[in-house]
Amino acid sequence: xxxxxxxxxxxxxxxxxxxxxxxxxxxxxxxxxxxxxxxxxxxxxxxxxxxxxxxxxxxxxxxxxxxxxxxxxxxxxxxxxxxxxxxxxxxxxxxxxxxxxxxxxxxxxxxxxxxxxxxxxxxxxxxxxxxxxxxxxxxxxxxxxxxxxxxxxxxxxxxxxxxxxxxxxxxxxxxxxxxxxxxxxxxxxxxxxxxxxxxxxxxxxxxxxxxxxxxxxxxxxxxxxxxxxxxxxxxxxxxx
Amino acid sequence: xxxxxxxxxxxxxxxxxxxxxxxxxxxxxxxxxxxxxxxxxxxxxxxxxxxxxxxxxxxxxxxxxxxxxxxxxxxxxxxxxxxxxxxxxxxxxxxxxxxxxxxxxxxxxxxxxxxxxxxxxxxxxxxxxxxxxxx
Numbered sequence: 001x002x003x004x005x006x007x008x009x010x011x012x013x014x015x016x017x018x019x020x021x022x023x024x025x026x027x028x029x030x031x032x033x034x035x036x037x038x039x040x041x042x043x044x045x046x047x048x049x050x051x052x053x054x055x056x057x058x059x060x061x062x063x064x065x066x067x068x069x070x071x072x073x074x075x076x077x078x079x080x081x082x083x084x085x086x087x088x089x090x091x092x093x094x095x096x097x098x099x100x101x102x103x104x105x106x107x108x109x110x111x112x113x114x115x116x117x118x119x120x121x122x123x124x125x126x127x128x129x130x131x132x133x134x135x136x137x138x139x140x141x142x143x144x145x146x147x148x149x150x151x152x153x154x155x156x157x158x159x160x161x162x163x164x165x166x167x168x169x170x171x172x173x174x175x176x177x178x179x180x181x182x183x184x185x186x187x188x189x190x191x192x193x194x195x196x197x198x199x200x201x202x203x204x205x206x207x208x209x210x211x212x213x214x215x216x217x218x219x220x221x222x223x224x225x226x227x228x229x230x231x232x233x234x235x236x237x238x239x240x
Numbered sequence: 241x242x243x244x245x246x247x248x249x250x251x252x253x254x255x256x257x258x259x260x261x262x263x264x265x266x267x268x269x270x271x272x273x274x275x276x277x278x279x280x281x282x283x284x285x286x287x288x289x290x291x292x293x294x295x296x297x298x299x300x301x302x303x304x305x306x307x308x309x310x311x312x313x314x315x316x317x318x319x320x321x322x323x324x325x326x327x328x329x330x331x332x333x334x335x336x337x338x339x340x341x342x343x344x345x346x347x348x349x350x351x352x353x354x355x356x357x358x359x360x361x362x363x364x365x366x367x368x369x370x371x372x373x374x375x
Contacts, residue, residue, distance in 0.1 A: 150247070173281055
């Protein structure tokens with residue numbers, strides 16, 4: 001039975017804050033912060049079957065093997081989610097509407113498919129440092145045991161901002177070919193940037209902060225896509 | 241601990257391929273991938289959800305499933321089922337609730353019969369997380 005109870009509490013609702021930090025792990029004093037208030041949202045689900053949504057997609061080859069004429073590689077990097085059934089949608093997480101953002105969770109099928117998120121070639125929080133995942137790093141990312149198709153885990157969360165599309169790395173950890181499928185929970189939000197004082201107060205009050213980009217690099221959200229966006233430095237918030 | 245119920249989409253089929261099982265242990269192959277024995281991947285354990293054994297002869301046979309480290313030669317099984325009797329020219333179906341076998345990572349599932357060229361074996365299997373001992 002389908003259930004979203006594991007992510008229900010995490011869904012951002014009207015009036016709630018979405019705070020974002022840009023990496024500062026190597027030097028916390030270099031971290032930057034920005035934030036938004038959700039002014040409108042709605043939640044939808046999307047079952048994404050690679051067999052029907054990706055043109056000519058073949059089952060992923062077994063772990064440790066090479067792709068043949070009937071298989072895709074067992075390891076697929078930089079996969080963008082196109083929608084074959086919807087005309088001209090080559091990347092469903094490429095948002096262009098000013099002020100929009102998506103909060104996304106996903107369930108994974110089959111269970112032994114392992115998935116890692118990337119935003120514009122950069123790894124996000126599920127990966128540590130910038131280790132390039134390979135067969136040696138099978139413990140990275142999230143698999144379908146942790147995030148079953150019909151009961152997605154909060155671990156899979158990612159936030160998509162305008163012009164910062166997400167893609168994923170997929171790995172077949174099993175010795176049989178597999179056809180991946182995802183079950184997305186998509187919370188579409190319209191955001192309003194926070195002013196300086198409210199942003200500072202929200203961070204100091206301890207509201208959850210999402211990170212964007214890899215531990216040692218940053219991808220900035222552009223004020224071009226979120227008018228009046230305020231970005232504060234670590235020092236502006238915490239002093240020192 | 242709560243029993244793991246594999247979702248339909250996690251089940252996959254293994255069978256003996258084009259040659260009936262005889263008195264030499266033969267690997268159960270992944271359906272659709274010719275001649276490929278499934279070696280259980282790291283950190284996973286293969287479990288059998290259901291097995292159907294069809295007797296292709298006119299005498300009673302017994303069939304065993306074994307977990308082995310290699311599918312060639314006559315390897316010593318690390319786990320095996322009791323001999324399953326199959327009446328002449330008929331089939332038996334066994335479900336996980338009544339019977340099962342687990343195959344840990346690095347091992348493969350093979351079958352052997354009491355008579356030459358006598359049995360066709362169809363298995364619905366799935367992987368669970370972890371590398372438990374063979375059962």
